[in-house]
Amino acid sequence: MYINREAITLASANKLLDSLKLKSKKQTIKVEESLGYYLAQEIHAPFDFPPFRRSGYDGYGILAEDDNDFPKKLEVLAEIGAGETFTKRIKPGQTVRIMTGAEVPPDVDKVIMLEQTRKCSDNHVEILSTMKHSNITPVGEEFVQGEKLLELNTLINAGTISLLSAFGYDEVIVWQKPQVAILTTGSELLQPGEPLQPGKIFNSNGPLIKALVEENGGEVAYYGGLEDQLDALEDTIQRLTEEVSLILTTGGVSVGDYDFMAVVAKQSDQLLFNKLAMRPGSPTTAFVKNRVPIIALSGNPGACFTGFFLLVEPLLRKFLQQDSRIERRLMPLAIEYTKTNSYDRYLRGKVIENKVMLAGSDQSSALGNLHLTECLFKIPHDQKVVAGTEVEVWRLPCK
C-alpha cells in the first residue's frame, strides 16, 4: 500500500508534538507509596514546626533563677519522655529530667545536657555547670503555620517523604504516571523461553519499549501485538484511546503491504507526520486519534530506541509537568565519521573524556549497543565529519 509521504525535520516533529494539548491527570496516593512521583499540589505547613518548645538534649530543665553558682543540687520533680507533657509549676531549686525531643515545660528556661550533671539520689541531681545556649528550639523555628513547604511539581524523594510525614500527611495529590499502551510486532514470533526456530526471532522491541517507558516516568497499561488486519488494528487503537494517555507502536510503518500502521495514521483525526528526514527511523509516524497521541516507531531496534528518546521521552515528561531529562549540548567527536546520507543521522554514542564516540555499531538493526548508549549524536546530512568536529549531543537519562 503506497502512501504519499513528505519528510519533515526532527525539530519540526518535536514542535508538532510539543504543540499537542496533553491532559495530565491527578491521583491521590499514600505518602509512603509516593516515591518518584511529582506533586500535583502545593504543600503548606498545617501547623508550626516544631509545634512545641523542643528540648535539643537529654538532660535537666532549669529556671533562669537557678542558672548560676554551679555546681548546685536540685530537686527532680518529674521525668518527661518524648511525647509527654508537664504543665505544673516548677519553683526555684527544682528541675525536671527531660529527654531529647520532648516538650519543654513552660517554666523551664534552659536544658543542661546529661553529661554536665550527676545523679545524687532518686529525686536529686547535681548540675555541674551551665551551658551557653538554652538548648530549646522555639515553636515554629523551622516552619510557621501556612508557610509553603513544597512547590507544585516537586519530585517526591526521600527527603520530601520525610517532610510530608513530619506534618502528618497520610496522602498526597500527585501527577498520575501517564498510562501507555504498547503494541509491537513480534508477538507472532517466538516467546521468551521457547526454542529457536528457523526464520524466527524473539521479540525484543516490546520488552525494550516497556522498560524505556517505565524508566522514563510512564506506566505500561496495555501491552500486546500489532494486529495484522487493518480493521482489527483500527478497532484496537480506537478502544485503547479510551483507556490510555499515549499509544506507542513499533513496526508496521514502512512502505510494505503489511504496514497497516501507516494506513491507520493516514486515516486518523490528525496526521502529524509520517516521514522524518533522519536515519534511523525515517518512516516514524505520529498521529492523533480521539485526542490521544500515537507514535509509531520503526521496528529496527536502534531506530526504535533512538525514536523513543528523540520523540517520546519529552511527551512522557510533559504528562508529568516536567521538562525532558535529556541534556542537549555540543561536544567534539572523538572519531571521524565519513558515511554520508541525504538525511541527518542520529547515532548511539558514549562520552569519554568529554568527547563523544560511537557506542558499538552504527547499524539501525543492531541491538547489542542499546544498553551501552549514553547519548545520541547527530551527523548532519551530506557531511563527512572529521575527528574533533563539534556535534549536537543528546545526553540520555539512561542508567
Added chain:
Amino acid sequence: MYINREAITLASANKLLDSLKLKSKKQTIKVEESLGYYLAQEIHAPFDFPPFRRSGYDGYGILAEDDNDFPKKLEVLAEIGAGETFTKRIKPGQTVRIMTGAEVPPDVDKVIMLEQTRKCSDNHVEILSTMKHSNITPVGEEFVQGEKLLELNTLINAGTISLLSAFGYDEVIVWQKPQVAILTTGSELLQPGEPLQPGKIFNSNGPLIKALVEENGGEVAYYGGLEDQLDALEDTIQRLTEEVSLILTTGGVSVGDYDFMAVVAKQSDQLLFNKLAMRPGSPTTAFVKNRVPIIALSGNPGACFTGFFLLVEPLLRKFLQQDSRIERRLMPLAIEYTKTNSYDRYLRGKVIENKVMLAGSDQSSALGNLHLTECLFKIPHDQKVVAGTEVEVWRLPCK
C-alpha cells in the same frame, strides 16, 4: 545507663564497615521484572545473531545472475513474511517478495528495496534498478554463538532487557536487593493522618529511612518501632538477624536512660564503634550480631540522613556488588562558615556554579532541607572556613 565511648573518625568507621564480609545473595527472576537489578551471572550468546541471513528491506530477492540490465521483469515465486522461510530453488528470471527482517532464501544474493520496483501483475514485478549493497545481514554479524553478551554485575537497563529478550532469555540470575529491617523511634508517636496532640510529633525518620533504602538499592523487609524494653529489643534484633541482611535503627543511641540501642550494641558479638568524631550523629553506633551488621543512626533527622549516606549507602551497594554511587571531590565553598566544633562537621549542601553552599539549615534537627540536599560537605574540626576554601564534598545520588 552510662557507656564508655571512644570517638573514631568517619574514615575509620568506613574502613571498619568496609572490612565486613557481606553475603550477597543470588535470585532468579523474570527478565521482564529485572529492570534496575544487577546481573549475578555472565551472559553468553546461545546462538549466532542474527540467527539467519536477514533481509534489511521490504523488497525483492534476486540472484546474482539477474543483477544487471535493469529495468527487467521477473517472475514472483513467493512472498516471505517475517518469521517465514523459503528453501526451494530460485532460477534466473525469478524472484521472491521478501519483508524486512525475514530470512533470505539460500539462493538469493541481493534484496532490491520495494521503492525501486514496480508490480506488473500478481506474479510479476519490474525491478527498476540495482542497489550497491546486498541488503542482507549475514548470520552472526552482530554476535557469534558463545560470545559474551553481558558482564557479571551489569546493571539491567532497558537496553539490557532488549538484548536478553532478543536471545530468548525468560529468566536471569541477579543479585538480590539487600533485605533491610528498619526500627525507628517514633512508632509510639502520632501516625500519619492523626490529629496533632500536645508534646507529640509525627514519625518522619521511619518514612525517611524507608525511602532512602529503596532509592539506594535495598528492599525494606521489616519496618517497626524500637522496643522500649531491653529484653524485648534484644529478642527483636536477634530474630531479625535470622531474616535480613542489614538492620538500620534510628534513635536510642544517645546517653539517656532509654537509649537501649547503646546497651544492645555494647553486648553484641562485635561492637564496631559507638561514637564518631563528627557532627551531626556523634552517637551513631555500628555492631554485628549473628553476622548481620546493625547500624544505629541518630534520631535527629539531619543526622539520620547524613549518617545514611556516609555509612549505609556504601554497604547497600556492596551487597549489590557495586561501588558507592556517592562521588567524592573537592569543591570551593561559596560561603564562609565560622562555627567551629571539636568534631568535623558534615553539612547538607547544594552545588551552584561549581561551588558548594548550605542547602537550608545547618541544624541537625532540621528536616526542611533534606529534600533539597544534593551533597554533604565537611567543615574540618576547630576551623573557621572562609569563602572560596576547597572543602571535601560527597555528591549524593539523590534525585
